[in-house]
Amino acid sequence: MKLERESIKLLTKALEKLESGFDLPEMSQSFDSEKMEEVILKTAERMRDNYPYFHPLFAGQMLKPPHPIAKAAYMMAMWINPNNHAMDGSKASSPMEKEVVADLAKMFGWKEHLGHLTGGGTMANLEALWVAGKIHPDKTIIASDQAHYTHERISEVLKLKFDKVETDHQGRISLKALEEKLRKGNVGTVVCTMGTTGLGSVDPLKEVLELQKEYKFRIHADAAYGGYFKLLENLDTETVEKFELLNTVDSIVIDPHKQGLQPYGCGCVLFQNPDVAKYYIHDSPYTYFTSDDLHLGEISLECSRAGASAVGLWATHQLMPPVKDGEFAKDLSKSRNAALKFYEKLAESAQFFPIVKPETDIVVWGTKGERTSEMSQAAQALFKRAEENQLYLSLYKYPTAKFSNVDFEIDSEYLVCLRSSLMKPEHKDWLEEIWARLGKSI
Structure with a gap:
């Protein structure tokens, strides 16, 4: 079996196009090619000690190979190595990130939003719960016992109260158990898992929204794994309805490095209300000068972030937009x-x-x-x-x-x-x- 090499062909052409855009004096770069070849082949030998994550016979864990366009675009961006913290270090890739984040928000039915890419779903969920804690600092975060374990861990890191409730036989949050917790009061946010990592189950969002009317809590949708299923129509009718209601929640997390054909790590956090930016905005004496627009670092807990992730996702969206019937x-x-x-x-x-x-x-x-x-x-x-x-x-x-x-x-x-x-x-x-x-x- 041969590994995919089309991305290498694309990369070579992309680098030629990229370098033609810089009219700069030549600079000397000296590398020991023979030693580099020795080391890279030694590295490849070590990497052979892997399961074939890219192959269809690997049907166990959630590992999906990046699309060739994503690999080529990501690698090409690494020759620039942009940092999507501030426009000063990411003149091209920050606008590209804003575009792909807007694509994802649109996929969920949001025109107005605040969001950005992250290093993965854990960081994205941390930011969502951090904002939840800012809005309700003394209230409890609730998730099911099949929600990702990071919610409990994140709550501990953020010093937020956390409680979990049981699930039904299909791994979905028990509405009866949830309402028992809600009756006791002091619940600030309920996490709905839109695709559990164990069974792939989707929490009953419609019914949770009904409970929200009475008990006045926020809803965070952890769609790190399942978010892209919003585009499908070959789901059960009940499941389609759950995903259609995602436009009503307060925050959403989705991981393009899971179903979105991207290299690790590429997560995304989205907020329906752009006003949550007030919890992020800070000042830096040397960073935010290139643009008067909001820099991504001003709405992110992470500082340095790989601009290559945004470039890979942007190229993928250009080739295959995240739209129904695409x-x-x-x-x-x-x-x-x-x-x-x-x-x-x-x-x-x-x-x-x-x-x-x-x-x-x-x-x-x-x-x-x-x-x-x-x-x-x-x-x-x-x-x-x-x-x-x-x-x-x-x-x-x-x-x-x-x-x-x-x-x-x-x-x-x-x-x-x-x-x-x-x-x-x-x-x-x-x-x-x-x-x-x-x-x-x-």
Whole structure:
């Protein structure tokens, strides 16, 4: 198998175009080419000790290869190495960042917004909860027990009160448990996870919005993984409605380095109300002079940020805008279709059973057996055998208390399941091969 090289061809042409824009005196640069070649080949040798994250047979963790246009644009920008903290260090890439952030805000239905790119979803969620704490400094942040663990950790770092509530059997926040917390009062923000990292489940945003009318809390949507599913129509009707309501929340996080075809790290935080800028704005005696417009560093907790991330995302949006019925959305639809087809195969299987119907493109399933403890052992053994057959899966611990009307004995707190993130468009065409290798691993 050969690695993708089209981005290298694009990069060479892009660098020629880039250097022609600088009418500067020549400067001497001296490098030991032979030593560099020795080191880079040694580096490549070390990097061979990796799972093939880029290949469709890697169907476990949330790892999706960047698009060739994103890789080429990112690498090309590195020859300039812009810092998107201030216009002084990012004359071209800061405006590009503002454009792509506006694209993402528009995708969620916002014309007015405040936002910027971040180093990833953790930093983006930190900023969202930091603003939540500024607005309600003494009130509690609530998230489900299937929300990403960083929400609890971030709240601890920010010295904010945090509480979590249980989920239903599909991994979605329990409305009953949530309202019990709300009745006690002092809740400032509820986190709705729009695509959990475990099951890919989407919290019931419509019902949470109804509770908001009575209990007057803010809503932060953690759509780091699932945000781009807003563009799809091949979701269940209920799930489509949840994503359509994202324009009503207070803040949103989305990670272009997950479903958005970008290199790590590229997250994004968005606020519906631009007035939250007042919590950020600060002064620097040497930084903000190039432009009278708001610099990105004035609305970000991070200081230095890679302008290359904005350039890669901008190029990708130029090629494949994040719009419904566009090429990007059609590719993402393939991942969703792969998940549905895989779910059907599992439901008809004599050896496996799906835990829940996937809402996005994550599929979790168990091995059939008489007792959950034995089924867990079988899943773990299958996980190892699958890797021997070059099929790379992941494991997930499902609470057995959420099972009902099952034909096996529950003798353990968790059932260890197998899990696949079918997030590569190629997974649709590789599904039969994946199924065949899974069968060989039984």
